[in-house]
Amino acid sequence: MALDWIAKEPDYMLRSHTEDAQVHTGRELTGQWTLVTGASRGIGAEIALQFARAGSDLVLTELPQLMDQLLEFARTLEEEHGVEVKCESLDLRDIAGIEACISAMEQQGVELSYLINNAGVNLLSPALHLSQEDWDFVVDTNLKGTFFLTREAAKSMVRKKRGSIVMIASQHGVVGNENRAPYCASKAGVIHLTKALAIEWAKYGIRVNAVSPTFVITDANEQLIQDPHFQRSNMPKVPLRKFARPEDVAQAAFFLATDGAGMITGHNLVVDGGWTII
Numbered sequence: 001m002a003l004d005w006i007a008k009e010p011d012y013m014l015r016s017h018t019e020d021a022q023v024h025t026g027r028e029l030t031g032q033w034t035l036v037t038g039a040s041r042g043i044g045a046e047i048a049l050q051f052a053r054a055g056s057d058l059v060l061t062e063l064p065q066l067m068d069q070l071l072e073f074a075r076t077l078e079e080e081h082g083v084e085v086k087c088e089s090l091d092l093r094d095i096a097g098i099e100a101c102i103s104a105m106e107q108q109g110v111e112l113s114y115l116i117n118n119a120g121v122n123l124l125s126p127a128l129h130l131s132q133e134d135w136d137f138v139v140d141t142n143l144k145g146t147f148f149l150t151r152e153a154a155k156s157m158v159r160k161k162r163g164s165i166v167m168i169a170s171q172h173g174v175v176g177n178e179n180r181a182p183y184c185a186s187k188a189g190v191i192h193l194t195k196a197l198a199i200e201w202a203k204y205g206i207r208v209n210a211v212s213p214t215f216v217i218t219d220a221n222e223q224l225i226q227d228p229h230f231q232r233s234n235m236p237k238v239p240l241r242k243f244a245r246p247e248d249v250a251q252a253a254f255f256l257a258t259d260g261a262g263m264i265t266g267h268n269l270v271v272d273g274g275w276t277i278i
């Protein structure tokens, strides 16, 4: 598609602040749309809840096998928070599916203000045992799919000259750790992608930021995190001596996405209890 509708302006031109310089007041996102990927559970569900509380309508995506769970969650959000929630089946490894999902949303009149790239996968394996399939599973989901969804969603933001994107990366994109080579590489890629897009899209009034959590206690990994061996080997690396909760990540994502962070772009906010400062 030709992109010659993109407005050009001289690079010395001063722009006025378009954001509202207020922070969370309750329902300040009423009438705005937020897309959250991987939203049926864990951190994604908590992010969706945070935006619903602020009055935002939502597009929530999930893998086909988790759509029932997502639909049930969506109905709860609608009932309890009075927002509209659209649910889309989306596998980030399917680039044509990404384009179809965004196009379907546009045809339904959805104009995205916020995109939260939450969906991601990990695979624990010694690097020497990794297959090409293992590598592609992690990197195609976390990095390639995230980029192509961001590209599609950003097109309407460019047209409006306003929008905000948050990537959920990881402390493992900042520091290394064993048995996670594709995860560390993909999350480091996401953090740097954040900076590259922030520079390229600032001229369209689009901000792009990342949140990088330490281990987060979710239903899926609670057992692992409660394991004494896991705690002995990892807790000494966290100066605050606690792991993150989904709401710690959701609040950071909400802050970076919304107007309270209107002067912040290209930033990677670590939510790591100090892990990465050691």
Ligand SMILES: NC(=O)c1ccc[n+]([C@@H]2O[C@H](COP(=O)([O-])OP(=O)(O)OC[C@H]3O[C@@H](n4cnc5c(N)ncnc54)[C@H](O)[C@@H]3O)[C@@H](O)[C@H]2O)c1
Pocket: 037, 038, 039, 040, 041, 042, 043, 044, 062, 063, 066, 090, 091, 092, 093, 118, 119, 120, 121, 122, 141, 168, 169, 170, 171, 212, 213, 214, 215, 216, 217, 218, 220, 221
């Ligand atoms: N839980 C942690 O300790 C932790 C720490 C740092 C960063 N993160 C990151 O936070 C994000 C959410 O993690 P979580 O802990 O809630 O994990 P989770 O597994 O509960 O959630 C991930 C979501 O992504 C979806 N997903 C997986 N593959 C997908 C694909 N190919 N296409 C579309 N959706 C897909 C899953 O269905 C799920 O809903 C991930 O990006 C993860 O890397 C998690």
